[in-house]
Amino acid sequence: MWLDSVAGLGRGVLTALERLGRAHLLLLAILLGVGEVLRRPRLLWEQIYNIGVLSLLIVGVSGLFVGMVLGLQGYYVLSQFGAEQSLGVMVAASLVRELGPVVTALLVAGRAGSALTAEIGLMKATEQLSGLEMMAVDPVRRILTPRFLGGLVAMPMLAAIFSAVGVLGGYFVGVGLLGIDDGAYWSQMRAKIDFEEDVVNGVVKSLVFGVFVTWIALFQGHDTVPTSEGVSRSTTRSVVHSALVVLGLDFVLTALMFGD
Amino acid sequence: MTSRAPIHEQDARPDQEPFVADPDVLVEIRGLSFRHGSRVILDNLDLDIRRSGVTAVMGPSGTGKTTLLKLITGQLRPDAGSIRVDGEEVTRLDRTALYRLRRRMGMLFQSGALLTDLSVFDNVAYPLREHTDLSPSMRRKLVLLKLEAVGLRGARDLMPSQLSGGMARRVALARAIALDPMMILYDEPFTGQDPISMGMLMALIRQLNDAAGLTSILVSHDVRETSSIADYLFVIHEGRVIACGTPAEIAADRSAWVRQFMDGLPDGPVPFHYPGPSLSDDLHSRASA
Numbered sequence: 001m002w003l004d005s006v007a008g009l010g011r012g013v014l015t016a017l018e019r020l021g022r023a024h025l026l027l028l029a030i031l032l033g034v035g036e037v038l039r040r041p042r043l044l045w046e047q048i049y050n051i052g053v054l055s056l057l058i059v060g061v062s063g064l065f066v067g068m069v070l071g072l073q074g075y076y077v078l079s080q081f082g083a084e085q086s087l088g089v090m091v092a093a094s095l096v097r098e099l100g101p102v103v104t105a106l107l108v109a110g111r112a113g114s115a116l117t118a119e120i121g122l123m124k125a126t127e128q129l130s131g132l133e134m135m136a137v138d139p140v141r142r143i144l145t146p147r148f149l150g151g152l153v154a155m156p157m158l159a160a161i162f163s164a165v166g167v168l169g170g171y172f173v174g175v176g177l178l179g180i181d182d183g184a185y186w187s188q189m190r191a192k193i194d195f196e197e198d199v200v201n202g203v204v205k206s207l208v209f210g211v212f213v214t215w216i217a218l219f220q221g222h223d224t225v226p227t228s229e230g231v232s233r234s235t236t237r238s239v240v241h242s243a244l245v246v247l248g249l250d251f252v253l254t255a256l257m258f259g260d
Numbered sequence: 261m262t263s264r265a266p267i268h269e270q271d272a273r274p275d276q277e278p279f280v281a282d283p284d285v286l287v288e289i290r291g292l293s294f295r296h297g298s299r300v301i302l303d304n305l306d307l308d309i310r311r312s313g314v315t316a317v318m319g320p321s322g323t324g325k326t327t328l329l330k331l332i333t334g335q336l337r338p339d340a341g342s343i344r345v346d347g348e349e350v351t352r353l354d355r356t357a358l359y360r361l362r363r364r365m366g367m368l369f370q371s372g373a374l375l376t377d378l379s380v381f382d383n384v385a386y387p388l389r390e391h392t393d394l395s396p397s398m399r400r401k402l403v404l405l406k407l408e409a410v411g412l413r414g415a416r417d418l419m420p421s422q423l424s425g426g427m428a429r430r431v432a433l434a435r436a437i438a439l440d441p442m443m444i445l446y447d448e449p450f451t452g453q454d455p456i457s458m459g460m461l462m463a464l465i466r467q468l469n470d471a472a473g474l475t476s477i478l479v480s481h482d483v484r485e486t487s488s489i490a491d492y493l494f495v496i497h498e499g500r501v502i503a504c505g506t507p508a509e510i511a512a513d514r515s516a517w518v519r520q521f522m523d524g525l526p527d528g529p530v531p532f533h534y535p536g537p538s539l540s541d542d543l544h545s546r547a548s549a
Binding site (some may be wrong): 126131132134135136137 | 335359362363366367370371373374375386387432435
């Protein structure tokens, strides 16, 4: 009985390792197509539009509300120490360092990542990828690589927009509703937010999240079982795996960037 | 299509028999075996497809017909055996050489496999854009001519979601002939078609083959339709060729399996009942429902 359990565990580990291997081979194939995509930039613009521009609304609205909540929560905490004039710093640092990259990555995984997985999975199920192969067109280079690069470019931009809109949301609550000084909100932010330590590290985080979220979404689509149930499962896995990887990576990156 | 001796005795062929190239043969398959997990799909298969004819591979569902097409086009790699297409050993081609060979092949998938985000026109233009340096006006003329050949010039601005199943396959056929290939492979082209669409597809397959001097390989289990347009038939079962010949020769074949398949008999060498315990044993067993 226990031998069966051990064998089952072993099979599970081997299957997971096999999938991990396939995912890395797919990433390699995707990267080998980068040069071709850069020679045909229209393929890239289309995907930046699909992944980036079409995610703007959800990212912008989420950024606004997250910034407003940060303004409220931050004000009540800071006012206990008489430091409510530092609200701008707190809002900006929270957004640029953490919430901007992380929440944007989670939102992109939910909106664009799931769409990518479903699109690639359905293309596989309806033999469109095989059709491209038969037309002597490499589907990885023509379909997957532009989407990968599109995600990579769009993610930092969306994170920046999320943070910028969030800072405005904090401003509306802090200055507009709670009466913090307008000048203090902006000047303290400008004085305390360091470009390299805060902004660049935030951009690096969102780039890393962009790689993983898009890679996971494309792999799940490409590796899907070509049935309606298979596509459904892959889409769910894409969002769940992306969320877990983003949160795990965020801890690792934060420790590396800001840990002593 | 010249007739050949039936290959009922293919099993007697030694594995290392020297390969003799026949210039009339476009696709030469020798000792082809393919497994999916532990299941044998194709088992030491020998098959020749002659040039400039319509050759059909028939057999019930699940006998490896589509797998055979995927092996011929290099989408799958066999476990053993050789596949030569126009003298090139497909199993040993690298990616570049395989893609070069595929530009000379067209394939009509069962689903049509049209790119759903492109219009009919753009679907047919796709291989021309990818593989030629033709000017836009020349490309347009070619696309319109290909669509005219399948009777869908007027549908060029429609999206794939606006097409019926038969129209989608005709568009896919126009796309498959866009680069003027030497060979077209059809995967179950008649499945799910109404009589009018089926008649159109049958006429198109035959006419395109004869007008353009193509070689056509047709995989199907639609006996009557396939027999009416094919020059030569292979009947496969459990991964082996069990009969081959002209449609007239196959129609005259008296072997029990061929008769069951060709006449659509419900019982015979392929039993009606899936193997299992006897009904009496099942009814008296204590297993709960």
